[in-house]
Amino acid sequence: MSADLRLGDAGTRGRRVVLSIDGKSVTAYEGETVAGVLLAIGHVQSRTSPTRGEARGYYCGMGQCWDCALVIDGRPNQRACMTPVTDGMRVETQTGFGPTRPA
Amino acid sequence: MSGEILVIGAGPAGLAAARTAADYGARVVLIDDNRQPGGQYYRHPASEPLRAVRDDLFDEATRGADLLAAATGPNVAHYPGAVFYGFFDDGIAAFAHDDRIIRVTPGATIVAAGATERPVPFPGWTLPGVMGAGAVQNLLKGQRTLPGRRILVTGNGPLTLLAAANLVRCGAEVVEVLEAAANRPPLAMIPRLLLEPGMLARGIGYRAILARHRVPFRSRHVIVEAKGSTRVEAVVVAPIAADGTVDHARARTLAVDTVIAGFGLVPASEITSSIGCEHVHDAGKGGWIPIRNDDLETSRDGVFAAGECAGAAGVEKALLEGELAGLAAAMRVGAAAGPGAEIHRDALRRRLSRLMAFRVAIEAIYQAPASLLSLMRDDTIVCRCEEVTLAEARRWVREGVNEANSLKAITRMSMGRCQGRNCASTLTRLIAAESGIDVAEVTPPRPRPPLKPIGVAALAADP
Numbered sequence: 001m002s003a004d005l006r007l008g009d010a011g012t013r014g015r016r017v018v019l020s021i022d023g024k025s026v027t028a029y030e031g032e033t034v035a036g037v038l039l040a041i042g043h044v045q046s047r048t049s050p051t052r053g054e055a056r057g058y059y060c061g062m063g064q065c066w067d068c069a070l071v072i073d074g075r076p077n078q079r080a081c082m083t084p085v086t087d088g089m090r091v092e093t094q095t096g097f098g099p100t101r102p103a
Numbered sequence: 104m105s106g107e108i109l110v111i112g113a114g115p116a117g118l119a120a121a122r123t124a125a126d127y128g129a130r131v132v133l134i135d136d137n138r139q140p141g142g143q144y145y146r147h148p149a150s151e152p153l154r155a156v157r158d159d160l161f162d163e164a165t166r167g168a169d170l171l172a173a174a175t176g177p178n179v180a181h182y183p184g185a186v187f188y189g190f191f192d193d194g195i196a197a198f199a200h201d202d203r204i205i206r207v208t209p210g211a212t213i214v215a216a217g218a219t220e221r222p223v224p225f226p227g228w229t230l231p232g233v234m235g236a237g238a239v240q241n242l243l244k245g246q247r248t249l250p251g252r253r254i255l256v257t258g259n260g261p262l263t264l265l266a267a268a269n270l271v272r273c274g275a276e277v278v279e280v281l282e283a284a285a286n287r288p289p290l291a292m293i294p295r296l297l298l299e300p301g302m303l304a305r306g307i308g309y310r311a312i313l314a315r316h317r318v319p320f321r322s323r324h325v326i327v328e329a330k331g332s333t334r335v336e337a338v339v340v341a342p343i344a345a346d347g348t349v350d351h352a353r354a355r356t357l358a359v360d361t362v363i364a365g366f367g368l369v370p371a372s373e374i375t376s377s378i379g380c381e382h383v384h385d386a387g388k389g390g391w392i393p394i395r396n397d398d399l400e401t402s403r404d405g406v407f408a409a410g411e412c413a414g415a416a417g418v419e420k421a422l423l424e425g426e427l428a429g430l431a432a433a434m435r436v437g438a439a440a441g442p443g444a445e446i447h448r449d450a451l452r453r454r455l456s457r458l459m460a461f462r463v464a465i466e467a468i469y470q471a472p473a474s475l476l477s478l479m480r481d482d483t484i485v486c487r488c489e490e491v492t493l494a495e496a497r498r499w500v501r502e503g504v505n506e507a508n509s510l511k512a513i514t515r516m517s518m519g520r521c522q523g524r525n526c527a528s529t530l531t532r533l534i535a536a537e538s539g540i541d542v543a544e545v546t547p548p549r550p551r552p553p554l555k556p557i558g559v560a561a562l563a564a565d566p
Binding site for chain 1: 153156219229232238239241242
């Protein structure tokens with residue numbers, strides 16, 4: 001197993017894409033979701049809850065719970081588990097309900 | 104367009120329904136929230152290279168290739184990434200797709216909405232690193248990625264055992280697997296188990312995988328708490344005593360970074376509920392399920408329900424029910440008729456009846472102790488979206504708000520983005536416990552459209 005939590009050797013996972021997570025450049029593989037990338041590198045917190053300010057992350061994994069929602073390319077409340085990664089995508093941990101205006 | 108069949112959900116049941124109806128010549132509109140067909144069971148990576156990673160373990164999509172092809176087959180219009188909106192007057196159904204609202208007037212509708220993880224709140228269950236059994240299955244099947252480095256698996260039911268076995272086969276470090284039930288078949292159930300020897304053997308095989316890797320499997324054990332500030336750092340686990348209560352005196356603390364908590368599935372009945380189908384509470388099938396006739400038609404004319412949303416009982420049942428509902432709907436719109444269709448229908452009904460006899464034994468083996476409802480403390484979150492604690496919810500129930508819709512309105516429980524999928528069953532159990540009545544006597548909160556959040560752009564663009 002590699003340094004991250006991905007199965008299989010890096011060379012077998014297909015075309016690489018580069019995205020940014022909280023401003024940091026991260027390499028991923030085509031076909032992965034944002035949630036898959038976040039968990040693979042140990043970035044388990046997607047957001048901070050609006051009322052109590054608690055950490056939340058990937059929970060149901062099937063688009064039902066919205067706990068993994070975060071800011072993708074300036075759009076808040078995007079489910080990490082349902083969003084495929086693309087080259088140049090900007091992913092940001094969300095605070096509360098997130099930015100009210102697309103950046 | 105009329106006479107077409109709307110199938111909601113492209114998992115095993117929905118795909119089987121769509122394929123069967125299309126094979127009989129009916130026109131099918133197939134919608135699903137996911138971008139790929141297959142639901143949770145046939146979930147597979149979106150790219151070819153990823154699909155080849157450990158394809159020895161995750162071959163569901165390969166085995167189901169014929170079924171998955173139905174989504175793009177003749178007579179089927181598939182709308183991936185579509186969110187069902189609701190049923191409206193004059194038999195109009197609407198869904199959001201690509202920031203547009205699309206309306207259809209189906210001659211028959213098949214709801215195959217699947218199931219969601221049963222929420223069993225315990226202290227720390229909202230911490231990052233705690234996830235459902237379905238969540239980890241999707242991570243393994245769909246992403247070929249492990250959820251963490253040191254993993255506790257806790258829960259109730261066969262899906263959780265399967266998730267544990269898959270983690271171990273992928274090389275994950277699973278520290279323990281805890282099953283809340285006694286996990287022994289009552290003697291009277293043995294003949295039923297033997298009705299489906301293949302499925303029985305698979306279950307025994309999963310236990311053998313854990314044993315081979317020296318992963319302790321403990322029945323009558325459960326998680327008591329997950330600890331950490333911004334992610335899981337440790338868990339407290341304890342045995343469940345013979346009287347069904349948690350034996351806190353024998354609790355142990357384990358260092359882990361990940362918890363798989365899978366306490367079974369709850370049928371996704373929000374669509375059938377929102378359109379007024381009659382439901383019945385069936386604990387063995389996961390909760391409230393629509394009442395159906397032999398054709399799997401609900402109490403609402405022309406609306407069929409198939410698969411896990413009509414009783415959580417595994418993929419084999421979902422496939423059979425999907426096929427039966429697809430056939431019955433095709434007969435309804437006039438696409439299927441005659442002795443051939445009737446012979447087909449009788450064969451499906453016989454096969455389903457044997458399978459359900461087997462499932463009774465599985466339900467008995469995994470019957471959960473009542474203590475699973477008492478893992479919560481006063482400050483435990485019961486509604487993850489609106490961040491309502493047990494103490495807040497219980498205070499209102501004790502002040503006399505003992506009806507689900509009222510409790511929902513006052514506390515906002517089940518009004519958040521998950522629309523009650525993670526708390527409605529806790530809410531009704533709480534009312535039942537505080538009022539001293541059976542949970543089957545508490546009507547769950549009525550879901551209202553939109554059943555899932557829909558972008559305002561879609562609604563604004565709608566004339």
